[in-house]
Amino acid sequence: MASGSTIMDPVCLVRNQNNQLTVNPRALKTLEQISQPVVVVAIAGLYRTGKSYLMNRLAGQNHGFRLGATVRSETKGIWMWCVPHPSKENHILVLLDTEGLGDVEKGDSKNDSWIFALAVLLSSTFIYNSMSTINHQALEQLHYVTELTELIRTKSSPSSDEEEDSAEFVSFFPDFIWTVRDFMLELELDDYPITEDEYLENALTLIPGKDPKIQNSNMPRECIRKFFPKRKCFVFDRPTNDRKLLLRVEELSDNQLDVNFQKQSKDFCSYIFTHAKPKTLREGITVTGGGLGTLVEAYVNAINSGGVPCLENAVITLAERENSAAVQKAADHYNEQMTQRLNLPTDTLQELLEVHTACEKEAIAIFMERSFKDDKLMFQKKLVDIMEKKKDSFMIQNEEASVKYCEAELKQLSESLVKCISGGTFFVPGGHSLYLEARNKFEQDYTLVPRKGVKANQVLQSYLQSQAGVEEAILQADQALTAGDKAMAAECAKKDAAEREQELLREKQNEEEQKVEAQERSFKENLAQLQEKMERERENLLRKQETMLEHKLKMQKELLTDGFKKEAEALDKEIDQLKEGIRTTEKSFNISDVLDMASMALVAVLPGPYKVVGMGLKLLSDRMKGAEKPS
Numbered sequence: 001m002a003s004g005s006t007i008m009d010p011v012c013l014v015r016n017q018n019n020q021l022t023v024n025p026r027a028l029k030t031l032e033q034i035s036q037p038v039v040v041v042a043i044a045g046l047y048r049t050g051k052s053y054l055m056n057r058l059a060g061q062n063h064g065f066r067l068g069a070t071v072r073s074e075t076k077g078i079w080m081w082c083v084p085h086p087s088k089e090n091h092i093l094v095l096l097d098t099e100g101l102g103d104v105e106k107g108d109s110k111n112d113s114w115i116f117a118l119a120v121l122l123s124s125t126f127i128y129n130s131m132s133t134i135n136h137q138a139l140e141q142l143h144y145v146t147e148l149t150e151l152i153r154t155k156s157s158p159s160s161d162e163e164e165d166s167a168e169f170v171s172f173f174p175d176f177i178w179t180v181r182d183f184m185l186e187l188e189l190d191d192y193p194i195t196e197d198e199y200l201e202n203a204l205t206l207i208p209g210k211d212p213k214i215q216n217s218n219m220p221r222e223c224i225r226k227f228f229p230k231r232k233c234f235v236f237d238r239p240t241n242d243r244k245l246l247l248r249v250e251e252l253s254d255n256q257l258d259v260n261f262q263k264q265s266k267d268f269c270s271y272i273f274t275h276a277k278p279k280t281l282r283e284g285i286t287v288t289g290g291g292l293g294t295l296v297e298a299y300v301n302a303i304n305s306g307g308v309p310c311l312e313n314a315v316i317t318l319a320e321r322e323n324s325a326a327v328q329k330a331a332d333h334y335n336e337q338m339t340q341r342l343n344l345p346t347d348t349l350q351e352l353l354e355v356h357t358a359c360e361k362e363a364i365a366i367f368m369e370r371s372f373k374d375d376k377l378m379f380q381k382k383l384v385d386i387m388e389k390k391k392d393s394f395m396i397q398n399e400e401a402s403v404k405y406c407e408a409e410l411k412q413l414s415e416s417l418v419k420c421i422s423g424g425t426f427f428v429p430g431g432h433s434l435y436l437e438a439r440n441k442f443e444q445d446y447t448l449v450p451r452k453g454v455k456a457n458q459v460l461q462s463y464l465q466s467q468a469g470v471e472e473a474i475l476q477a478d479q480a481l482t483a484g485d486k487a488m489a490a491e492c493a494k495k496d497a498a499e500r501e502q503e504l505l506r507e508k509q510n511e512e513e514q515k516v517e518a519q520e521r522s523f524k525e526n527l528a529q530l531q532e533k534m535e536r537e538r539e540n541l542l543r544k545q546e547t548m549l550e551h552k553l554k555m556q557k558e559l560l561t562d563g564f565k566k567e568a569e570a571l572d573k574e575i576d577q578l579k580e581g582i583r584t585t586e587k588s589f590n591i592s593d594v595l596d597m598a599s600m601a602l603v604a605v606l607p608g609p610y611k612v613v614g615m616g617l618k619l620l621s622d623r624m625k626g627a628e629k630p631s
């Protein structure tokens with residue numbers, strides 16, 4: 001958070017009034033100020049089941065989210081509490097407390113489904129809270145999870161009318177925790193002690209039979225197993241057995257609470273603090289506070305427009321925001337560092353270009369770290385463009401600084417020469433040779449002035465040109481010289497001037513070459529860092545796909561063990577698709593193709609005169625890739 005460790009009060013994030021969901025602008029403002037990654041823990045479940053109380057414990061406070069002591073449901077909409085993460089440095093823990101589900105006093109239950117879906121979509125750890133045991137009834141009440149695939153779409157244009165692959169959903173969904181409150185049973189199965197997680201897994205085992213009631217409770221079981229590969233369970237005793245105290249449990253100090261509850265809630269909190277991951281989307285795209293705000297807005301807007309919120313679109317919206325910020329941050333860094341490191345005028349153009357190359361490299365790295373899904377390199381191109389323009393402006397400043405400095409030096413050094421001319425010193429017999437001597441001395445002195453910069457010769461040349469008339473007059477007035485001597489001297493002066501012009505031209509050519517080389521370096525750097533990023537992303541994707549495959553195979557095996565042959569076989573297609581996906585990801589030829597596109601795209605942003613060179617650079621990129629292709 002901007003100011004560090006202050007704990008703000010909980011604030012309503014999504015209002016639910018008159019059956020309409022709206023995002024609270026004040027909450028968005030709070031999120032906007034959070035530039036760190038967020039660990040988002042959301043809780044949902046039936047109304048009046050102690051959800052708000054448990055979330056307050058995660059914030060390390062008794063008061064925070066409001067509790068209600070009556071049967072009337074207390075929390076409305078989705079409330080948010082941002083606190084510094086207790087153990088992850090530079091992370092913010094965002095707690096989302098949601099309106100209780102299933103309140104009979106509420107007429108319309110449609111928003112219950114949306115609130116449940118939003119809690120799933122926004123969180124990185126999703127807690128489902130229920131009372132006493134995980135039984136048929138508790139599972140039936142979890143029908144919201146079975147509706148998720150109807151409420152949300154992963155792709156903006158599904159490839160066919162077939163069901164969307166659950167792997168797509170999983171890549172957006174959080175880890176799952178079931179908290180069971182007022183748990184009265186022994187954790188035992190067939191007289192053997194079991195862990196809480198085993199208790200949950202056992203409850204999620206599909207029950208054979210055609211009874212519609214059983215099939216109804218099998219649906220959420222299957223959905224939870226399908227959508228939430230990472231599951232955990234925590235059971236809690238009643239916080240206190242004193243009914244009166246229970247009604248004002250938020251006023252009790254820890255030592256007034258049941259000892260088991262104390263330990264259980266401590267274990268629960270420390271699990272969350274250690275294991276709840278920062279919110280990410282897909283291939284490890286980290287979501288910051290500001291990004292979370294963008295997501296809430298995108299989802300709620302989609303819900304209100306009557307459409308089906310599409311996860312892919314939300315990623316695109318987020319990408320636009322994050323990529324613009326990445327360009328800005330990288331460009332700012334470039335600008336700052338150039339200003340700091342350059343001492344204008346630089347001795348040579350090369351000196352400036354080397355600083356540029358170093359600053360640009362850092363800026364590209366900053367951009368690469370933050371940007372994602374910049375498939376068409378729109379944002380990278382923008383950054384290249386900004387830095388090109390900025391570099392040009394630094395070069396102009398450098399030239400101006402050099403001209404200013406050289407002219408000042410020249411004025412000082414030429415003072416005595418000017419005085420002699422106006423005093424008539426050289427308008428005597430032998431004056432021309434005296435003049436040449438004095439001019440050479442002046443030129444030498446000028447040469448010795450350090451750090452004149454890139455315009456040193458040009459400024460001198462202009463000065464000498466401006467003196468050509470004077471020199472000619474001195475020559476013509478020199479009575480010690482014959483007409484032949486004068487003609488020779490004039491010829492000599494002309495030759496000198498032409499040579500100096502040539503020298504200036506060479507210098508200019510040399511600088512053009514240096515500029516092109518700098519662009520070549522820039523192009524190479526952009527491509528190399530892009531390639532590195534793509535490799536990293538490819539590895540991430542591969543890891544995700546492999547985990548998914550493992551999850552699917554495990555599910556299939558479990559189904560077979562439980563005797564659900566048909567359901568197990570239904571997974572075959574998804575498994576085949578995943579395997580195919582893995583094979584595609586494994587081939588680095590894809591990267592090569594994208595790099596081809598990238599190099600063409602980058603060439604297109606290079607400024608006019610370098611475009612031709614850009615084409616040459618394309619060949620260079622081919623060479624770079626050539627080294628990458630597996631033999």
Ligand SMILES: Nc1nc2c(ncn2[C@@H]2O[C@H](COP(=O)(O)OP(=O)(O)OP(=O)(O)O)[C@@H](O)[C@H]2O)c(=O)[nH]1
Nearest residue numbers: 047048049050051052053067068069073074075100
């Ligand atoms: N039996 C029992 N009561 C609890 C527990 N935790 C809190 N309470 C009490 O239950 C009542 C409701 O607590 P809340 O935390 O407001 O419950 P909630 O689920 O957030 O309620 P809604 O926001 O209305 O859905 C309060 O009187 C709490 O003191 C618990 O673990 N067991």
Ligand SMILES: [Mg+2]
Nearest residue numbers: 051052074075
């Ligand atoms: Mg509540």
